[in-house]
Amino acid sequence: DIQMTQSPSSLSASVGDRVTIACQASQDISNYLNWYQQKPGKAPTLLIFDASNLETGVPSRFSGSGSGTDFTFTISSLQPEDIATYYCQQFDNLPFTFGPGTKVGIK
């Protein structure tokens, strides 16, 4: 299985801050990576697909980059409604695997 790691595991930032989350794959997955947002008590929602493509309807303050084994997810200006846990997910090989998540909070 491809192992996914994320850092940090949690962070707190102020409204308007730039937030960056790292995701690393245990082997080269090209750009076969998605990012999901999960708010407390809710199902995940797709934000970014193919490492850097914004899903329809997702605010442009969210972005993703990277390829190979190292990926980055960025919120350019943190908003109160962005409080959630963010997961990366690889779809290069079965079984599909998720990172352990990064919990984002407000200072």
Next chain:
Amino acid sequence: QVQLQESGPGLVRPSQTLSLTCIVSGGSISSGSYYWIWVRQPAGKGLEWIGRIYTSGSTNYNPSLESRVTISLDTSKNQFSLKLSSVTAADTAVYYCAREVVVGLDAFDIWGQGTMVTVSS
């Protein structure tokens, strides 16, 4: 728009079989290039992909669960199902059904709200 809704018992006895159904509304489960998937999440933990079924009926399972898992499709009822046998407390989790789109992108674009399943005697 397509919506998914999980249903099934919230409590399952150890060693029994967990059975869940995902009802698809707003679109046909047998049309388009989609996989229909199951993901679970133990309380306070991350997401685990359980497996998927294509509109043709072909399946893929997580090797960690493959000996116990069956995912099936019922096109007449526009739903798909999960069966997990010989459950233990480690199978206690919120179970989500979702749609995996594979044309233009490969991602889980629509999710059900999730259903909590507790394994306990």
